[in-house]
Amino acid sequence: MRSAFVIGCRRQGRCSIAQTVSAGSNEHRDDPIALLRAAVASAAASVAGAVDAPAGTTLERPRNAAHGDFATNAAMVSAPVARDNPRNVANKIAAELTAALGDDMTSAEVAGPGFLNLRLSDDWYGAVLAHVLDSGASFGAGVAGRPEKINVEFVSANPTGPMHLGHGRNAAYGDALSRVLAFAGHEVGREFYINDFGSQVARFGASIGARARGEEVPEDGYQGGYIDEIAAAIDGAASLSDAELATQGIHQMIERIRHTLDRMGVEIETWFSERTLLDGRFEQALQALSEGGHSYEHDDALWLRTTEFGDDKDRVLRRSSGEYTYFATDIAYHADKRARGFERLIDVWGADHHGYVARMKAAYQSLGNDPDLLEPVIMQLVNLTEGGQRVQMSKRSGEFVTVDDLLDDIGADALRFFMVQRSHDTTMDLDLALAREQSDKNPVYYVQYAHARICSIMRKAGAGEGPAGAPPAPGHELHESERALLRRLAEFPDEIAETCARRAPHRLTIYGRDLAAEFSAFYRDCKVVGEPEAVQAFRVAICRATRDTLARTLDLVGVSAPQSM
Template identity: 50%
Template sequence: MARMSEPDPSSPGQSGPDPASGLRDAVTAAARNFSGDQSLRPSLESSPRPEMGDYSSNAAMVMSKSLGRPPREVAAELSALIEADLGDLLDRTEIAGPGFINLFLADEWYRRAITSLADGGWKVPPVERPERILVESVSANPTGPLTAASGRHAAHGDAITRLLRATGHEVSTEYYVNDGGTQIENFAASIAARMTGAEPPEDGYRGEYVSGLADRAGAEGIGPDELELLARAGVGWMVESIRASLIRFGVEMDGFFSERSLYEEGLVERGIERLREAGHTFEQDGALWLRTSEFGDDKDRVLVRSGGEPTYFGADVAYHADKVERGFTRLIDVLGADHHGYIARMAAAIQSMERPGISFEVQILQMIHLIEGGRRTKMSKRAGDIVTLDELLDDIGSDAARFFLLQRSSDRTMDLDLDLARSQSSENPVYYVQYAHARIQSILRKAAGSGRECGSDGPTRVAVDPSEKALIERLLDYPAEVHEAASRLAPHRICAYATEVAAAYHAFYRDCQVIGAEGEGLEASRLNLCRVTGETIKRSLALLGISAPDRM
């Protein structure tokens, strides 16, 4: 069951008491006063079943041990305090099970909740200490188009960025372009081979796009023997096309950071020199090593090869040092599962920079398997046997792709059945959520067309329907859900939340007539509820980079 908003000093409603925080405050205050423990944070959640009331708290159970009293006995006294505090907003309380306090709220509480939501009660309060965060994601080699797997990285990196921004952080996003090293030489050689009608080298790139690059190189007058030029131009074209794919997917990177530029601007040298000065390096066998084992890595790592050339790791250390130089205090790298062995050494490298207050975390995204024709598609960029992000978007569209790629926990490998994604596109869960939004907009259009009041709602005497209660409870969860998803870097929670809101709305739609609802102020109140629901769905989807169509 979703949690209600935590009390937050920065979110007092302008227009009277906010029912949600009022409820939580009442329970928390009662628990703290009764136990004398000011750090107590009792739970307050929507009850799993109607007979268990509207909200439930474990307050009595968490303090019974320290008080040395049976939980149900404590619960009885606690509920008296809560009842006194909430007055008419509370119908009654019940003690249930091992000592839960079940709260049965008055209709008035729900009516006020709608008003509060409409007045901005949905707003997500900013975190107490906003951070300057750099999210690095995708960073796929610029030797080929983005794959569907890269799509998971792009969607995830983008969604956590939106979540962190929504909770008040300052976030920049970057794509690290590995435009140096032997892979680029192979890439250039592959283009050159295609220009002369030859097969690419053994460890070269064989995708069709390489022939396209060869044609383009020819058209621009680059010769097959000008490998350096081919490398630069080829990478440039690939980055251009990668950026286009990302934008098509709704992902706009704040920057593309070139590995090569690290060398050209002397940053690699500088970064490594700094580590050397800090005394965390040593020379052995002609190579320069970083003592990452002093900071938790299982062995030391080479920064500069015996031939004098920095390793990939050396350059990446310099890149991360540069991130710190630019003032970011929290670095988040979104990496593939195959890079998990890399975490310890980079974490160690950052510690060896001796810059306190810098946090570094790696989000490992597990692999994604594309299933086609009942078997896994190969995902080798070199062989060119890949499903590209563009092809995925052609198949199922950006919204569905986003939802599919985000709805699973990131630390889980996922099977994405392309045949299924295509054939069931109209059964896709994202349409379920979007449809609720479209339905709402349809009602609001109709209401506006007949000049009905959608805004201010007069108090009504009509009983609040159970489906309205359930919907309101979900809507009140929004700020807490966003904070939870952001702090755990878990956008899949928002997928689940959006689905819950949509389900609650569909049930409300079934049970409650909106336009023409009889009873004083009832229609206006329900129109208000529709409006707030639509906005909540739209905001939730926006956090995932998914659109909320007005018509379907």
């Protein structure tokens, strides 16, 4: 029996639930936050007369300073179990905590309906800083409860055209998610599915052929200047077959997409060709569906009974014409991912694919898999704005804005930060004027500036990269800005865990901005260089920890952390 005990933070309106830990857990023995959390859980369990703290017990960072450094609702949650009123329970928990934490805690006050407001000593804050620096590059890493082998399929833009806005958001999200999952300890495979098979490929080849011969593209063909460019780049294009043109054209488009992703700093490990599934794996998947009794013939077509697993209607695998559908090969693709040992599949799809979710999960289940281990993530649309006006067309070409256009315009850092900034399930506006701005108005510059400023301070302090070592215990009374900054730093591992659990990398951009703002307050209140030696050493250590955590946060989003700007 394991009851969840969660720590949350609550400051400036944010409330995050994080890592769940059961009472008495020994993990992160040297992590002051984990120790505090464990002490609260243990005290609550003891007072409630239970083995574990009651579910729903939280440790929060109150936004109101009068509510202490940390606060817990343990007493209110435990009261029903303890058959006592919350304030009495709170007093008992406070007594237990005082005994358990000793000098680390300076006060535990009962407040309001039964909140317990805790204040920690400066020595405890010193231990937080020591923990961050001791952890070094692994601070916040490996927080995944149980490491999994996860496949993240993203972008998968059709190789019949350039990457547009939606692909940019998809790429920024998928790459950031992959990075943070890997950082948290999962084994992650990043994959791009190349749709190089089927009717669209034929239309693509026909379009190139038409342009190569100076004809108009067919009614159902692909329009756009890039078709002319591809036709011109293929030797003797006018005399090649449409099929050959399609093959060469797709190769070129993939190279273009690869180049665009490179410019964004997006890494793809596996470029998976749909066509290669036809070597037998495709037939194998269809056979498995048939043997499982999930497919049937009707009206000369082959159908999958997806309604068996919650879809609205059954779906066609093989058309009456004999051609297979995109859906059919996609099923084989998912079977292949599973066969390659990935236990969890995350598919990052565009908004127009949300109707595809139910059928794909049904198909995955038909293959004998747990549908919960296939997670389609739907990216909502992106609108571009400029000075409040909606812009969707490129000024240069008059066509839809491509990712390359945006990279030319606002750069990779701004593109990635802005695209990840919003939760994937909300339609977002990207303000080009703001993204272009090279000032504090622009959030990505704000965070990068804080990092550069810390680097400058450390240069001035002559700190260099010397041994991080254990910083001296604070010899001075800490400034409230120092405590606030250390609390924010200490929150990082929980933030990583929560970002992973919710598949929500946009949290990282918020955390980065909050950490940068917290540093700015520290910078305003606390001088580093020129202070007495012990004070300077302690503050340089704070700078080092903040710099590294800011850099890590930016890196997980795929944004650079410049040492000077």
